[in-house]
Each structure stands twice: as C-alpha cells, then as structure tokens.
Amino acid sequence: MGRKKNKDIIPHEAIRRLSLYLRALKWLSRKKIKVVSSDEITKYLNTIPAQFRKDLSYFGGFGKRGVGYNVEALIREIEKILGTNMVWDIALIGAGKLGTALLGYAGFMEFNLKIAIAFDNDRSKAGRVFGNIRIEPISRMKKEIREKKIKIALLTVPAQYAQKISEDLVQCGIKAILNFAPVNLHLANDIHVAHVDMASELGSLVYRLKHKSSHK
C-alpha cells in the first residue's frame, strides 16, 4: 500500500537518475562485477551515494548495509520499476538528418526500446532503408501507428510541423513523445512529453564557463 502511495510523489529527476543507474549497472555487469556499493556506483555518475540510496528508497530497499548491491538483481529491479523489462516499439516521425541518425543510434536498445517504424513527408524518401527500418510516407502514419498499437514516438520534424504532427500522433494512440524539435508542444496533460534540447544544455554550459572564468 505504502509503495503505491509513494509512487505518486516520486520526483521526475529520481526517475531520470534510475535510468542512469541502470546504465551504470549494465556497464558493471559487462565488466563481470557482481556487487557494488553506493560509493562505487556513484563514482561513475554525477551524483552522490546518499542520493542514490534515497532514489532507491522510493521503491523499497535493495541493498544490504555493509554488503552493497547485487548488480544483476538491481538491474532487474530497476528495469521492472521503469517498465523497460519488456521491449517497447517506437515510431520515428521525420527521417531528416537527425531522424536517420537516430535510426542507427544504439543507445535505445539499452532500454529495450526499438524503433519499429519511421515516417517522412518527403515522398522521395519513402522506401529507403536506414538501419533495417524502411521509411514510410507520412500519409500512412496514423493508420500504421494505430494498427501496430505503438505508444511512443520520436519527433524529429522541423519546428513548424511539430505541433500539428504531435496532435495527429495523439489521435492515433501515441501516449509519449520524445520531442527533438525546438518547440514546446501543447498537448493534453495525460500525454507524456520529454524534450531533448541540446541547445539548452549548451546554454547552461556557456553560463558555467563564463561564470567560472569571470570569477577566477
């Protein structure tokens, strides 16, 4: 009972950090490391042991005091928490430069996410194959996403199309969008949107760079 109640107040950042812990654990697993302490695992991450323990505590305790965390068991637990213990098909909308780059990006499979279908509004691109995925004309987007019951989309279209296409995606059943277009989408509250915003990251790097150098 307590766990269900807790889940509603888990900070978004804690969930993001779980994804980072998962990746670090998978890396440790590939290195054949069986047990890890919160000190050791946070060395690889931009966080501290206390934060790691706190984040895990939202979901129950997984480590043993003085013993550490079993790497394989914690991988399974975090995958269960995140829902990445099963493969999720995703649709990619917009097979431009960034879109086709993502078709070949290996990082998604680490989270059991698989680009299953891709669309572009440029007819000359339809039929071309990138990383095993055939680009389909965007006219078939709604029908195919509905038929394949895909819930997650990567949106890599130009900014001016992003709002309209995201509304179409919601109509055909998409519930979560990873938006790479440099605009904020206005969608119903039950649609989950994450924004990958490289420029803002750079903006904050510039800030820290400037701030540092002007105060040293």
Add this chain to the structure above:
Amino acid sequence: MGRKKNKDIIPHEAIRRLSLYLRALKWLSRKKIKVVSSDEITKYLNTIPAQFRKDLSYFGGFGKRGVGYNVEALIREIEKILGTNMVWDIALIGAGKLGTALLGYAGFMEFNLKIAIAFDNDRSKAGRVFGNIRIEPISRMKKEIREKKIKIALLTVPAQYAQKISEDLVQCGIKAILNFAPVNLHLANDIHVAHVDMASELGSLVYRLKHKSSHK
C-alpha cells in the same frame, strides 16, 4: 554585492530553464510580441509563473508588477546572464551519423553557438564537408583546438573512445563538453560536462507510461 553572492547558489535547473525562457522569448519576438506576462510565457513551457519569477529573481527583478516583461529587454538580459550575447565557437569530435546530423542542426545558433571545426578518426572522412564544415583528421585535433582557443566541444564518438578523447580535449584547453556518448566522463572538477542522453529520457517516458496505464 548581493548578486555575486547569490550566483554561487543558483540551481543548475534554473540555468537550464533560463535557456528555455530565452527560446520562448525569441519566438515571441519573431511574432512581434513586445510585452509578456509570466502567465503567458509559462504557457509555452513546462513550468509555472511562480517558478519563472523565482528563476529571474536570482539575477534581479526584470518585470513590472501588473505590466509584464519587455520581450526584447529580457532577451538581452538573459543572453547577458548566460553569456550567449557573444558567439562561441565549438568543436565537434566524431563525424559519425549523430555527429554529421549535428553539423546541420540549426538549434545551436539560437544560443550563438557555432560549430567551427570538426574531427574524425576515419581518414576517409577527412576533407568531406557537411554544412560548411570540413572534417579534419583527428591527429590535428589538439593542435587546432589549441590554436583556435576553442573552449567548448560536442563529443559524438563511440562510447569506448569517449574518456580518452575527453582527456585529450581538456589537455588542449577545452573547458566544457556536451557529451552524447552513453558513458559518464571522469574529468577534473573545473571541466563542465553536460550529458545528452536520449535513452534516459525515453526510460523516464516509459516509466510514466507504464505507471499511468497500470493505475487507471
């Protein structure tokens, strides 16, 4: 005096949000909107008016109660705060699929960030031109970055090379790295690293998707 002191405790997330405000303000500016309230601007963003006012308050007050914010003036103020009121040259390391996609990505210029040079360890790529940038062999990386006094790098190399190359970058004067490789870099504390991690964003989307559907 108070401002300088304050700057040391400004949360990282506030700085990231400043970048989002800046983009929204630039969009409003293109729409010829002169004045905006905190209610209006946060409609376009995933935040609330109180957060917007709080974030700006770290740097002094810019709005007038009941009047709102002058769009152009606030753009200039935020650019000054972030340090994006001048052009920063950046170096791209790794002209693979993601790297070359980024060479054509327009989002950087919104923050006055300009990819000035690009390197790849594949000799067959050297000399090829993407988006006006000629790919240079990586053997010239240290020399050219030092000569051009570039401080910011985009790292789009395969995971296994990321740590070694980032150390080389630091040696030749790079102070800030936007890391796209799915590994955590271990560098001196005065080097600013931001991680663009698409998979983790998707991981948290999956969590919210799963959590939502299993509780409805």
